[in-house]
Amino acid sequence: KNLKCVGFEGTGQYYSNLKSRYGNNIDTCNIAQLLAPSIIDLSKTFYCHLGVNVPDHAMTFRSLCNLLQDSVTPFVVSVHAKECAGVCKQNEMLISYLKSFFTLVCQATLTIRIIDLLQKCTQVSPKRKENLAKNDLPVVVIFKDFEAFNSQVLQDFILICSRYTQELPFVFIFGIATSPSAIQHRLPHSVSSLLCIEVFHSLSCTQHLASVFDKLILNSQFPFKLSSRVIQVLVGIFLYHDFSVQNFVKGLQFSMLEHFNSQPLSVLCCQKHEALLSAKILSKQNVERIRHLPSFMRYVETQEPQEQVRLLTNDEHVKEVCQKLLKNLHTYHKNYYPILQCLHSLTSSLPKFPLGKHIRELHVSCIEKNLWETEEYDSALQLLRILAKDELVAALRSCAEILKSANTKRMQNVLQQLEDFLGRLEALQGKSDSVSKMEYQRTDLFQLQKTLLEKESRRTKRMNPFEVLRSQVIDFIDSLVREYLTPAEFQPLNEVCYYSSSGVLRQRLNVTPRTSIQAALTHPFYYLKNESLKTNTGTISSAAPDLCIVYKLHLECGRLINLYDWLEAYVTVMSAAEDQDTNSEECGKFDSLKHARFIQAVSEMEFLGFVKSTKQKTDHVARLTWGGC
């Protein structure tokens, strides 16, 4: 429970960041420009250019709306395209929203037509109208999904509002998912010239994803972890399908639920001291489960034979070892993330990004396999070995910054060594400067050639002090990677913290309704679990539900299906079950019961969207799906 709270807190923080960013924008514009009448009858308009991740927009706009209400004006209306089918509807929406404001805050006496209508409903008190006139607060209308609005409605709405901007300042906020040129596509010049436009870009969704990653996944505070496959599934859904951070967070929450639900040993997945406490009081059943964990079995195999016996027989001993291993796991995580960040900051500036552009890619490859055995790692190290001095120093400085925030003893040790390297590099700088100053003198071409040749021959023999130091630094980094960035799978008891069933996750989050319908129709046993439904592939069992039989028969047909032929085939299948004697006269004849069942099955097929009636031939239906089973 504790853990879940933490997770939600993280997302909350993420959105508050988002909020503050918007807040800055809106505030500056407001004070500077909103009320400055640069050109008459212009409605102020902001375009928020957002990505296509529709579910995220609701969140963004809600926070924007709240922020505006708190800091700028109480009159904030946010409208959705679905609600505004016509100008009339939209005005109604606006009025109903405004009505609630005006009854709360003050009553309007503005000549504006829409508010005029409103006047009829609410009595005007003269004091308050003066109040309003003085305040001169703008009415903010947020169009959440600009593209989906009927452009005629929008045009009319803007025209109407522009008539009243003198009495009541309007501010429109359009949420645009594609590109700002959508404005020109949707609004003619006569309308867009009434607007005074300013454009804001939200961060790209991949940047949002990176911040969520930093706060929720690449963080040793949360004991719950994802395995590489699960991360790949979640990121795959994000990048390939929806670009929605909110869905990503939901996926994360789902995997958390799934982990705590399916893995009994997840009682140990909590903060360190709690985990140690609950390790002491493990039930017999759970101890047995620990013994069956693959990672624990691997651990046992590495022990002495005597120890192995104790681990397999003595429960108390297992509990003790378990505590020790949990401690190790926690220290592993504490050391892992700083080193991962260091490695990322070192390699992210390399050309062609051999270890990936984003830290998440590096993370995935680290927890998946031994990083130092990959080709990419080798090429990255080779590139690091030819870094110029200032680049190397800058990269090492940023590493030192990262390590400062890590507070384990080992990391402090590493930091010490790193700073030592930095000091030596800087000392070198002083020396080389004094040397290089001496060398400046005029050279002719011949001399230059000679010196270059000399240098070339010298290089093969010995490296200069900087190169020596550089290779030492790189070796040091390599040793760090080998020590700390070991794959999580090799850590004993990793199953406690790591959720790894990516298949379940994919099935749940990336659903394929059509395949499951087809599976249900072709293999009814899969869902109904009735022994009589077990059939060989290709044959049609008459015990199956009518719908399945009809479905299987229709797969054999072309684009148009003759209903009578279909019925006959159906009856043949049905009667084959009743009596084996296919030669008798009864066979092929059908009673009204079978007829009715067939009709019902066909209409169910139509309901599921496999066939539809066609006007081409009256006694035929058209197939709507392609491809076999």
Added chain:
Amino acid sequence: MSHQKSFQYADLLSVLERVVDIMSAPDQYSYPSVFIYGHRATGKSHVVLSIMKDLELPHASVDCVECVSSGLLFHQVLSAFFGPDAAALLPRCPSLSDFVRLYKQMSSNSPATQTRYIILDRAERMRDMDFSLLPALLRLQELVNDNVTVILLSEIVWEKFRPNTGCFEPLLFHFPDYSKGKSLVQILSWDHHPSYTPELYASYINILLGVFFSVCRDLRELRHLAVLNFSKFCEPLEKGEAKESDIHKLWKNIEPHLQRAMQTVYLREVSSVQWEQQQMDEKEATTLRVLSAHAHIELPYYSKFLLIAAYLASFNPARTDRRFFLKSHGKIRKTNFLKKHEKTSNHLLGPKPFPLDRLMAIFYSVVDSRVAPTASIFSQISSLVTLQLLSQVGHDDQLDSPKYKCSVSLDFILAISRCVCVCVRLLDLLALSLVIQSQVVRQERSLFTAVSNLHLL
């Protein structure tokens, strides 16, 4: 607004005289209906409304955009003439006869001492309303037997209004466009900056018109541009590099800026603040960073492929699908590969509708990896529709076999396929289909450039 008043009397004096001529003495009956037309921002409604206000004539001004139903129009007219109480007497869905009855009743109580005017702005919207409304309003004077005149304001000529059944012909009246030399300079000079002399501003306006008059005669747009660029114009004056009389120098300074502003004329994509910021930044970037340059759209990976597939489905004939998307397609004879009617380029004919399953079939052959037909793939199609990158056509069978059209341009698709061009095969496909199309119409240059772009890749 004082300057506006003076401008109207000074500049449009002749126009005004004629408008006032139409209106006879206040106590006499006036002509029943007047139709005033002229281009946008030629001052139609401004002149009419100012006359009404200055002469304190009883009038009802209604914008037809607001009147989604004729009831709203009646309501506004009645409440302007007889007060809101009279308007409240209208039934819930008032018909024209209700209006006439109520008007008669009210005007018998308070007969008109002077002509009442009903001003209908953007009268072209009236054509979409009830067909009997316009003829009735044109002879409202007869119907209500009161001294009332209807003035229609529109940007469209009267010929486009005349109903089939014929109607009372209103008095036509045209507001001419502004001439460059006289009116525009004068009008624009009215917004001169208080801290500079009117002469300087007038010369600024002359420079501005010299650049923009050839492309833009809209007064509103010109005013916007004038305000936008004036601070830049004054920069040398503030720095003390030039004097007000130094027109040539000032012209040298402002001219490149105005040329650059030409690119964004009419687009209105930047506010004045952003414009100024851009002017600041321009020293670093030589090209103007207009917003239409940000045409790049972030789309999920499969959405991009769906869009590409939709484009291919929309612009390639369905018969050629086999050839393009099947690895072992049969040989097709070149001579009669394309039928005669297909020999005009598809890009000239526009996108054609295609069914969903054809889209999916092309999508699967275009995407290099195996993709499960998940729900999110299908929801991406509908989100492409809401983003107006695809459009759904046909209304009869939306559920079972929806049809779509691709509504994006070739350049857009090329930009997208460049983003995802991990697979060379896809580019080949695009190129192939384009080559075949461009073989047909060799004149179409854009295609060739597109193809050569692809080869560069």
